[in-house]
Amino acid sequence: MSDTELRNDGRLEDEHQLDADDRLRPEFVDAVLDAVENGDTEEAHRLVEPLHPADIADLFELTPDERRAPLAAAVADLLDGDVFAEMNDYVREQLIDALDARQVADIASELDTDDAVAIIEDMDAEDQREVLRAMEPDDRAAIEEALSYPEESAGRLMQRELIAVPEHWTIGDTIDYLRGHEELTTDFWEVFVVDPAHKPVGTCALSWILRTPRSISMADVMQREQTLIPVDMDQEEVALRFQKYALISAAVVDGSGRLVGMITVDDVVHIIQEEAGEDALLLSGAGEGDINEPVVDSYKARVRWLIANLFTALLASFIISMFETTIERMVALATLMPIVAGVGGNAGTQTLAVTVRALATNQLTQSNTARAIGREIRVALLNGVTVAVVIGVGVSIVFGNPMLGGVIAAAMMTNILVAGLAGVLVPVTLDRFNADPAVASSVFVTMTTDSIGFLAFLGLATASGLVG
Template identity: 90%
Template structure:
């Protein structure tokens, strides 16, 4: 037995030990697999990887350095099925897909539900897409081409065509016999859709109801007529909101004429919620997609433009400071205290901005309650401002033995926190009205506002109050 095999046996005895307490692959397991690959021992590499869940195999590739993924893929090629690719990070998947020929990609896509197959094919170059589609079976190709015709991040891209639909005149017995008698039907479903002769959904029947109802009962009598229908062109974020609001497990997707064309299941929505939440958080910081597997140049391009924008906003704040150069020279303490005013105001603005953007993303903030939300943030800002102003004013007045300086910084802090609260809610609201994504550019404008107003209020009040003789 080789050293690699001994090390592998010492480290990994069964599938449970391959994961740590956080369900992450252990570093020693990853090292053991890569050592086997480097030694050319593909049998050992397969033995170690085979017990893993497809999602864990996908994680293994994400944890592997980029230049070692191709040899790993070659070593465990027989284990790389469609389920693994469906779970894989987009950038890692694209890298591996590029190394496969069109027939291999077509075979992988054919194993998957339509939504997962589309996720693999949609990011490919147009020519590569055509080659893969030409290599697929006609039925699979038609379903994927139809999905690709819908807008990105829409219900049409997200839905799967594999579902169970029966006519409303059938009985429960007819439906059960149909499910048992057709092996080609999908096996992953939680409810049966009931349709009229035009294939428009008229109700749904949960599997639990189907199994507990006598065979002679009509489907129209057992089905639930109230249902949530998803238009095929609805944005995936709006789809996820409907699933959350109505606690859905699955939902029918309809085309423009109301015909049933697919369904969306809650497992897909979990991914969407995670993606959208992470995307908004990263956009607020200007960090782009924030994926550690993203190419360096792509990360650079996503981040540098916002750093340049912040540079110009910082220059505006510097210009305001330069107008009070004489005031600062006569009282150096002002230079010491300026960052406090701007920094606390910036944090207050960021807090309000985060709350506002999240409220917009979850449909809590709409045109009907915008005015109320603005009033609420003003009240919060006033309370925060009074508290912070009292603390900083008392502290500065005592430390510098100058009550007037304490009063000036208290008034400036109160002003800046109030402005920060207004900017944090107004900037994203205005950007949304202008059809701009508030998560992308709001932070730049809010930071510019709090820095500029903070310096202007503090230095302006110091000059106007006669604090500096």
């Protein structure tokens, strides 16, 4: 069956291959949904069938909520495990809810353990039990074991389908084993070598196996140095190890050191993307920030930080009210004070972003915290001097008042220095108390820069006798 290509006039025509950029253009999505709405399931199926599983998943994400169920019914036989593995969590959960336990079990059985766990772990407890009861005993045992590990741990992330051979085997024994067992996993880059207690003692890349004479022992050709991942390690730490040591795959071991699974780089790429996006969204207080997230969930995630920002803004307003008389005597102060707070806030945000990233990637630890703080103070001083000179000279010229220029320069210098300190101290302090520094840091940093900015500028203006 041929793929489809979109012509410039928006009509669909048969071609041998669909350009990647055209797969999910609005015209294509509309054509599929219109076919479903018109009851032409055969046409909808014809259009969707050539798509890659990831593109089918994207098609469902682009489809409005109320039209996903009819689309799923029209292309039900194309919704295999690979499609669900690529699907957005919220969209997948919506479709899974529409399937019975037997169907979910069949889909999960097609997947590697880690992908199957990703589908089942978000289900309600009762639904989980029904699905697990419908699965084959071996598959059920593997998934139940994975679910027993903490969320976002290596145990949840790992797959149990791997190749492990004893160290006394020869290269020939290993090759014969790989060729003679069709049930073995086909997605692997290296063979793990284990001792009689099933503890990993080394790894052997497939390229080495294929290029080594059959008579050579695995123990003689394997690489003994390897990176082992504890089964309870947090997935962020797993990703950092893969990144630091340039790993393609790694063995996962339990508390006794026995090999229980492996993690591959394709899984880690997803984790890196998720964690990076999550930290960026948490810094803004936007929750998970998923456009498929239910409206009520998005509201709950965002409103609490807006309320927190409201109270911090009230604090800044209170500081301004303390200098109401000063502002009345010199209106220029009201014009200039948002500049001091705004630039200070930007300076704090810059430092905050650098610090949160450093904490997330383990670049910033207890051993180098003092050095990092010293570095940010030096950066803040340089930034402060530069911006203070620019704003001081500019205000002096525009308002014809050198003293006003000096006051705003001093206030700007003070606020940028405080912003630099807050940008590093706030997230570090939260991290020391085991709180996520990406969640609440921005609220405290903004409160600090706004309050100090107004206090420094208006306080210096009052103390200097600028306002008669």
